[in-house]
Amino acid sequence: MEAEIRNQIPSIDPTVSEYASGYLNHASTRYTTDADTDAPSPLDDAARTITALLVSASGDFTDQSSTSIRNLVDRFITRLNAANGVDGERRQMAPKTRKLEQVIQVGSQRNVSSTLGLTAGNVDLEAVSSRKVESRVDRKKLEKAERKIAAKQDRKVMRNVQYEASRLLDQPNETESYEEFFMKVNPLQLGADQAKSKDIKVEGVDVSISGKRILSDTPLTLAFGRRYGLVGQNGIGKSTLLRALSRREVAIPTHISILHVEQEITGDETLALQAVLDADVWRKHLLNEQEKITKQLSELEAERSLLADTSGDAEKLDRHREGLDTTLSDIHAKLSEMESDKAESRAASILAGLGFSEERQHFATKTFSGGWRMRLALARALFCEPDLLLLDEPSNMLDVPSITFLSVYLQSYPSTVLVVSHDRAFLNEVATDIIHQHSERLDYYKGGNFDSFYATKEERRKTAKREYENQMAQRAHLQSFIDKFRYNAAKSSEAQSRIKKLEKMPVLEAPEAEYSVHFRFPDVEKLSPPIIQMSNVAFAYPGANSPLLKDIDLDVQLDSRIGIVGPNGAGKTTVLKLLIGALQPTSGLISSHARLRKGYFAQHHVDALDMNASPVTFMSKNYPGKSDEEYRRHLGAFGITGTTALQKMDLLSGGQKSRVAFACLGLTNPHILVLDEPSNHLDIEAMDALSKALREFQGGVLMVSHDVTMLQSVCTSLWVCESGHVEKFNGDVAAYKRRIQAQADQTSGVVQRQV
Structure with missing residues (x-):
């Protein structure tokens, strides 16, 4: 029975399949012939419970899958009844003395089964009668299985998410401003947060869009300070992955700040230089708070000068002033840590490197074309220096001088960079590691630029293809001998030996088909010059x-x-x-x-x-x-x-x-x-x-x-x-x-x- 469950649901946790099989076996033996036939049958309750558990464990909630699992459980019940001598009529009879102490509950938060031992009342897994029956399933194992099922369902929900384009450097939606979204996605880092590791390691990442799977249960690993080039063929989902990261759809720790350069900024009356300075929302927020508190302190000082030192109101004002002084001191420390006094010169340097003359830095953003506003978006992200900088084809919006500046700038960037690019020269200059996205997974090539990645990838592909072809030839040779001498008395022992050898051989997956593209422009007739x-x-x-x-x-x-x-x-x-x-x-x-x-x-x-x-x-x-x-x-x-x-x-x-x-x-x-x-x-x-x-x-x-x-x-x-x-x-x-x-x-x- 347990093997049939695993065949039906290959991804099921062994603990869950063991529990389902044991519970049905146990429930099928608990019948008498002199019970009230109107009472509900414990076997029917068990069937419903196990059906719900298996559907939840499968992660497939379609009608077809649910019907298939229900039919499987019905076959088990029929088989168990026949084995125990229980006919169809007796199957409807309830036991005379053996009754469930309480109704079995199957909860479904986000379609996740909360089986017996996890329901309100903490019913023992096999407390199906007036006496306790020793459980054959380890309680901790079952709870672990429940957690696995819950995680699986969370991933299933993630697969069905259709990501909207990230607007991290623009208005995220009609009701939420850029500043609000920035502070929500990137909370202000305090001392304790800054001491935390900025490495990113997320297991089991699943991403899909419009019903198409992009990544499936693959790890995401980004070491802080490394610069990763994300490459892969057109349509594989690289931009979708960046959007998922920027919206924190992937579980990146909240103390790691993220910025994604994808959309041009909205043009308005804001000057280009000021637009870059305003991009660091926390700096802007702290400067506003500093101005606000300074004004409050001046007002308190004027009010305090009118009161006698012995007045109760004077003491209250003094306490209020001390609190504001402490807050202002904290703000000054944070601004000093940000080196806020150097912000304007740094912003101007970045804009100059991206092609903005000193005069153009003081133009309103609405006067720039879409391409130049994309450069402003890039300048804002570089100015903020997030812990994780996400760039999607940055060279598409830049000319050769600006690409040269950007590659030099990123080579000394202090945090983590993940850049989607098909510009080999740019990747060779910038990337310290390459991530190859393909076949719903991410392959990592550490410590090399694009040229070394490409050579290594080709060597891996050729090696995998050679190993697969050799094994297929070896399997064919063994199978030919087995087919020829399986029923030959003189050779049967050799055939059996080869069968065992064939069964022990590791199963290699067929290598991916080599991805190739061919362009061809039609031939044209010759023309005499001048053309x-x-x-x-x-x-x-x-x-x-x-x-x-x-x-x-x-x-x-x-x-x-x-x-x-x-x-x-x-x-x-x-x-x-x-x-x-x-x-x-x-x-x-x-x-x-x-x-x-x-x-x-x-x-x-x-x-x-x-x-x-x-x-x-x-x-x-x-x-x-x-x-x-x-x-x-x-x-x-x-x-x-x-x-x-x-x-x-x-x-x-x-x-x-x-x-x-x-x-x-x-x-x-x-x-x-x-x-x-x-x-x-x-x-x-x-x-x-x-x-x-x-x-x-x-x-x-x-x-x-x-x-x-x-x-x-x-x-x-x-x-x-x-x-x-x-x-x-x-x-x-x-x-x-x-x-x-x-x-x-x-x-x-x-x-x-x-x-």
Whole structure:
């Protein structure tokens, strides 16, 4: 019976299955034939109790599962009755003298069974008659089993949670302000809290979203002061995990402060520098309290001067003043510990490193675009220096100079960093450890950057595949011998020996299928040069005092592989829009081949997609002329395979949406690909696939990108857009980064954190 229970419910605790089996066996023997037949049968009560216990232990509360378990218990009852000579009629009879002392209770707080010994009244586990029957189940073991079931149900509730986007650096909801949410999630750390360990170790983490399991019973381990790069393929749930951590859906100790940079801040009249200072809510709160208490003390001093020293009111005022003095002293100590006096200079340094000039630091936040407000959100988090800093693709919103600053800044960051990034160069510079998220678990690669992780991961995968294939071959060889000689008298002993050997072999799981992505742009016919040229081009937006760009001379051919870099706001995207004809130059000439087809990948390509349509439906509507099967094959060439091509695009990850946009671009059969930040949101495998496809593409490529690895892999010439000019750079991206760092050293010195 116990074995059948475990077969039905593989995850059940052995103590619970042992108890259920023993209790049914015991209850089935307690019948007489001369009882009042209208009384309830103890066996029926036992069946109901054990059914409820097993359903709770299974963790599956669907009707199908409950019915299956109920049928299993009924089969046990029928079998036990037959074994004890009890027919169907006698089964309805109650015992003559053996009665339950009280009703068996089965509680269900959060669907967790609270069985016999845990109910009000503290009934003994087998007190089913007027005399005590010695329990065959250890009480402590059963209570331990109950705790396990409760923990399991808590995890089940967690799996069904659909996380909302974290708004830790924005308004969390309509009724709760940023300050209220900050103080709730990150309580003020007192002396005792600061002495506690800041390491994070949480066992059995479960996360899911929209019914899809992200993590299943996996440990989360983050050592304080380490910088972790979280990597994994598109759609695996990395951003969902960060949101769960930021909302403390995962049980991180409350004395560990957390900040998650995910959303841009709300634009209002607050100055950029002040917005960063206000991000440290506890500092702002303490400064307000300091001002409030100082004012109260001044008022008390004035009131006290009017009273005689012997007055009772004077003594009351003196006691009140002493209390305020003590509180003010504590506030001063805490502000000194925070080094509040250095806060403004530190905030200004962070903003400068992220591209905010001294003038722009005093602009209202509402005057900045979404990308710049995202930088403000990042600056606020860096300024707060939480114990756990969560960054989700920070390089997507930064240019090469700002990425350089951020990587240098994080290398000396004193607390724990968990960053989702697909920028290999950034991870190589920043990460001390890599966490690989896959197959609903987290694998840890300690003490190495991305390159060492990738090599180790590949070696592990090859080793696991080799071991699995060797064991499968060995199992097949043993099984072949067993099948051939199992019933051969002369060889039966050898066959039995091989059966035992086969049973003792450890069962290895099949290695995961190797994840690979392939991009392919269609072939194009050759065109005779010139293809497209910009000659002495200048451009100014209407109402601007001076041109944004001037004196641009750029020639793009079918074999061109041009990368454009430069600070945000310098006009890189404007250059691309001039090239494709979306903008017209103020002066100068742009000429192109009469039959030239240009394909443009916008930085905000998602805006052009219909989130309520599937990729196939979107393509058939916007690029008609092919069958659904042809669209699916074309999407497959960009890594959108299987049912993903038929899902609403709102359900796809950012990287999957990018792949759809690339697939749509391929349908235009372009001669020239003009790409604005093409690597954003793509996972590393997809970026490698895109780089390879661009190298093999028969047409020309002109891209704006901040990704060092892609620029180095694809581009043969580098152009720098800054100060209104676009000029060819004599060197590679690494040389350009060195120039940026040297310029920073000359103008303001190496940016250091002020602690």
